[in-house]
Amino acid sequence: MVDVLFRLVGLDNGRIRVSQEMKRFKVGEGTDSSFFSVSLSAKHLGEQFGKDTKAITTSITLTLLFRSLGALIFGVLADRFGRKWTLVCNLLLIAVFELGSGFCNTYEQFLAVRSLFGVAMGGIWGQAAA
Numbered sequence: 001m002v003d004v005l006f007r008l009v010g011l012d013n014g015r016i017r018v019s020q021e022m023k024r025f026k027v028g029e030g031t032d033s034s035f036f037s038v039s040l041s042a043k044h045l046g047e048q049f050g051k052d053t054k055a056i057t058t059s060i061t062l063t064l065l066f067r068s069l070g071a072l073i074f075g076v077l078a079d080r081f082g083r084k085w086t087l088v089c090n091l092l093l094i095a096v097f098e099l100g101s102g103f104c105n106t107y108e109q110f111l112a113v114r115s116l117f118g119v120a121m122g123g124i125w126g127q128a129a130a
Contacts, residue, residue, distance in 0.1 A: 042057055
């Protein structure tokens with residue numbers, strides 16, 4: 001069904017990697033699936049951006065590095081404004097950055113979006129646990 005939908009919209013030409021992520025993980029089964037989808041499709045992303053696999057895995061490193069910054073930022077916001085709406089906004093940001101990863105045209109855009117995804121990912125852990 002998802003394959004037919006993407007063919008109708010014209011996303012089956014391989015330029016947009018969102019279709020692969022959505023087919024593989026059935027449209028967002030949480031932040032972990034999007035995080036691991038980069039490592040599973042590093043070879044294909046390298047072909048798309050003209051980089052080697054080592055360069056693509058830099059995005060995984062950046063995601064993990066920025067996770068602590070996200071925990072700090074969203075922890076302070078949650079203490080100030082309450083955890084419920086901060087978590088809701090955080091989940092919306094995760095969805096935007098997760099989908100935005102598939103629409104990046106350059107390697108630099110991809111690194112920037114995955115870094116922002118790491119910030120949002122770090123904000124979820126503390127709030128969801130509290």
